[in-house]
Structure formats: structure tokens, C-alpha cells
Amino acid sequence: xxxxxxxxxxxxxxxxxxxxxxxxxxxxxxxxxxxxxxxxxxxxxxxxxxxxxxxxxxxxxxxxxxxxxxxxxxxxxxxxxxxxxxxxxxxxxxxxxxxxxxxxxxxxxxxxxxxxxxxxxxxxxxxxxxxxxxxxxxxxxxxxxxxxxxxxxxxxxxxxxxxxxxxxxxxxxxxxxxxxxxxxxxxxxxxxxxxxxxxxxxxxxxxxxxxxxxxxxxxxxxxxxxxxxxxxxxxxxxxxxxxxxxxxxxxxxxxxxxxxxxxxxxxxxxxxxxxxxxxxxxxxxxxxxxxxxxxxxxxxxxxxxxxxxxx
Numbered sequence: 001x002x003x004x005x006x007x008x009x010x011x012x013x014x015x016x017x018x019x020x021x022x023x024x025x026x027x028x029x030x031x032x033x034x035x036x037x038x039x040x041x042x043x044x045x046x047x048x049x050x051x052x053x054x055x056x057x058x059x060x061x062x063x064x065x066x067x068x069x070x071x072x073x074x075x076x077x078x079x080x081x082x083x084x085x086x087x088x089x090x091x092x093x094x095x096x097x098x099x100x101x102x103x104x105x106x107x108x109x110x111x112x113x114x115x116x117x118x119x120x121x122x123x124x125x126x127x128x129x130x131x132x133x134x135x136x137x138x139x140x141x142x143x144x145x146x147x148x149x150x151x152x153x154x155x156x157x158x159x160x161x162x163x164x165x166x167x168x169x170x171x172x173x174x175x176x177x178x179x180x181x182x183x184x185x186x187x188x189x190x191x192x193x194x195x196x197x198x199x200x201x202x203x204x205x206x207x208x209x210x211x212x213x214x215x216x217x218x219x220x221x222x223x224x225x226x227x228x229x230x231x232x233x234x235x236x237x238x239x240x241x242x243x244x245x246x247x248x249x250x251x252x253x254x255x256x257x258x259x260x261x262x263x264x265x266x267x268x269x270x271x272x273x274x275x276x277x278x279x280x281x282x283x284x285x286x287x288x289x290x291x292x293x294x295x296x297x298x299x300x301x302x303x304x305x306x307x308x309x310x311x
Contacts, residue, residue, distance in 0.1 A: 009101070010116055010162060010249065012109030013263035016169040023165065024114030030122050031095060037088040039307050046089065047304035049210065052228035053081050054093045055297040058100070059235040062273060062289050064242040065191050071251045072243035073188030076120050076158065079128025079151040080196045084203065084210060087129040089304075094121025096300040104295060105273055105288070106265035119161045124154035128196075140204060144197050151196035155189035156182055162249065171258050180256065184248040229297070236289035239273070240282035 015023075057077035064072040077097070082090030098117050101107040108116045131150035135143050159181040167174040203210055246254060253259040265271070270288050278284035 009108035009120070009247075010112045010165075011262035012111045012265075013261045014109075014169065014171055014253070014258070015112050015115060015165050016171075017111075019165050019169045020111045020115060023112070023118050027114040027118045027122065030118075031091065034088040034091045035307060038092060038304075041086065042089060042304060042307055046085070047301055048225045049228075050085060050089055050093055050304050051297040051301040052225055052232065053084060053090075054096050054300040055229060055232040055293045056235070057081060057093065058097050058292050058296045059232040059239075059289060060195065061097070061101075062239040062242060062285075062292075063235060064245070064247065066243040066245055067184070067187040067191070069184070069251070070245050071184055071187075072245040072247055073185070073191055074242075074247075075192055075195050076124050076155060077196075078121050078124025078158075079132075079147070079154045079192075080199055082125035082129035083132045083147060083196075083200060087125050090125040090129065091122050092303060092307075093300055094125060096303060097121070097296055100292065100296045100299060102265075104269050105292065106268060106271045107273070109263065110265065115162075115165055119158040119165075123157050123161060127154040127157055140201075143204075144201055147200050148193040148197045152186075152189035152193040155185050155192045159185035159248065166258075171261060172256055176256065177252065180252045181248065184251060188248050229293075232293050232297075233290065236286060236293060239289050240285050 057075065057080070060075040060077060062074070064074045066072050078090065078094050081093045084090070085093060095117050098108065098121055099113065102110060102113050102116070128147075128150045131146050131153070132143070135146045138146075160178065163172075163174070163178045163181045166172045166177050200211070250259065253262070268276075270276075270291065272280075273288045273292070274280055274284040275287050275291075278287060
């Protein structure tokens with residue numbers, strides 16, 4: 001049994017049916033609110049920015065960085081998306097990224113997709129935006145410090161939710177899985193904080209008008225959109241150099257002995273971020289990444305236009 005090594009992406013088999021369905025129910029309610037709220041605030045000029053953000057987060061999630069103990073991690077991006085786009089549009093972006101990863105790349109299970117969206121996309125966006133809004137009007141240094149803390153905390157929150165879901169599913173003991181998950185993801189969260197702070201600082205320097213409540217006032221010029229897309233594609237070119245070490249969840253699953261509970265997807269399209277006919281090569285990973293960037297960007301633009309059409 002195999003699943004792609006990315007932090008907090010839960011494969012089918014780790015959670016039982018009741019927990020999986022409960023997470024789907026909570027996720028559906030929150031996404032319903034997100035669609036309703038986005039419907040009232042989304043501006044036409046913000047839709048391309050959502051596409052760029054989705055493409056960048058997808059590309060960045062392909063770059064695993066090493067942390068202590070032979071473990072790796074990568075950007076989740078929920079806090080970043082919410083800070084730039086607002087909480088509701090940010091949640092939609094994260095949902096599109098996670099859904100494309102599961103459906104096209106078999107990264108994360110289908111039955112547990114609601115849990116992955118909840119843990120990695122909805123909670124992280126809510127925490128990131130909530131803490132960011134608390135320092136609106138404060139000096140830049142204060143904002144960036146709080147943004148870094150919010151990004152770090154969002155990773156820990158996702159790890160805690162995953163731990164609770166594993167415990168409720170009977171997969172692991174609560175007193176063991178929580179310290180293990182929080183310990184490794186506290187380190188992964190440092191990488192999340194650094195990337196998020198760097199990205200927001202760059203936006204503050206170049207296009208500070210993009211930061212706000214995600215309303216129509218956040219308008220991105222065509223040149224800025226093209227530049228963002230180019231950066232996403234450039235990040236994809238670095239994907240073959242990503243760390244091959246197991247991620248936080250996989251490491252904990254290996255150490256605690258439930259790694260074999262993971263189930264592979266019932267179908268394969270672009271498994272493990274490689275193009276089947278190109279084999280397990282650097283070119284294959286790059287091409288798969290380019291496909292993913294294009295698909296996830298197109299998906300969220302279509303979602304944005306669909307929501308905007310109802311306004």
C-alpha cells in the first residue's frame with residue numbers, strides 16, 4: 001500500500017467511516033458558508049488572483065523541505081491564501097488544491113477528503129486570517145511577526161485535528177499520537193512560517209493593495225498575474241530536488257505501526273506526481289507539476305466565475 005508523502009494528507013484507511021463522514025459534514029457546512037460569503041464579496045478582478053494563489057500553493061506543496069530526524073514537510077498555504085484573498089475565498093482556493101491533489105494525483109484519500117480539506121484548508125485559513133486581522137493598522141514588523149506565528153499555529157492546529165481523528169477512528173492512542181504529531185509538525189510549522197512571511201513581505205513591498213479583506217478592492221494587474229503564474233511554474237522546476245524523506249504524518253504512522261492501514265486509490269491518473277509514460281524521472285515530475293498548476297488554476301477560476309455569476 002502506498003500514498004504520496006505530503007504532510008497531513010490522510011490516505012483512506014487511516015480513519016473509520018463514521019469519522020470520515022462527520023468530517024465531510026462539517027466541511028460541507030463551512031464550504032457552504034464560504035460560497036455564500038464569497039458570492040457577496042467576490043470581485044471580477046479578484047478571480048485571476050485566486051487562480052495564481054491556487055497555482056502557487058499547489059506548486060509550493062510539491063517542494064518538501066527536510067526537518068530533523070529524517071522527516072520532511074512543505075507549505076500548507078491556508079494562512080497565506082486567507083491573508084491575501086480573505087478567509088472565504090482562501091478556503092475555496094485550498095479546497096480546489098486539495099481536491100485536485102486527491103482526484104488527479106491520488107494524493108490523499110477520497111473518503112477522507114473532507115478531513116483533509118478541513119484540517120489543511122479550512123482551519124488553517126481561519127487561523128491565519130483571524131490573527132492577521134487582529135493586527136491590521138499595526139507596523140509592518142508586528143504584522144509579519146503575527147503572520148509568522150499564525151502560519152506556524154495553523155500547522156499545529158491541522159496536526160492536532162488529524163491526531164484527534166486518528167484517535168476517534170481507533171487507529172492510535174490519544175496520549176501517544178498527539179505528542180508525536182505536534183512534535184514533528186512544530187518543526188514543519190517553522191518552514192510554513194518562513195515561507196508565509198516571505199511571501200506576504202514581498203506582496204507588502206510590491207502590491208500592498210492586494211492585502212485586505214479579499215473584496216473587490218484587491219485588484220491584480222495583468223502583469224502581476226503573469227508574474228505570479230511564472231513564479232508558480234518556476235517553483236515546479238525545483239520539485240525534483242524536493243526531500244524524499246517521509247512527511248510528518250507518514251513518519252508518525254511508521255513509528256506507531258499503522259502505516260500499512262493506508263489504502264491506495266482505486267484508480268490512477270498521475271500517481272505520485274509522475275507521468276506514467278515518462279517514468280519516475282525529474283522530467284516526469286516537472287511535467288506533472290505543470291499539469292497540476294494549470295488544472296488547479298483553471299478549476300479555481302471556473303469556481304470563482306461561477307460564484308461571481310450568482311452575485
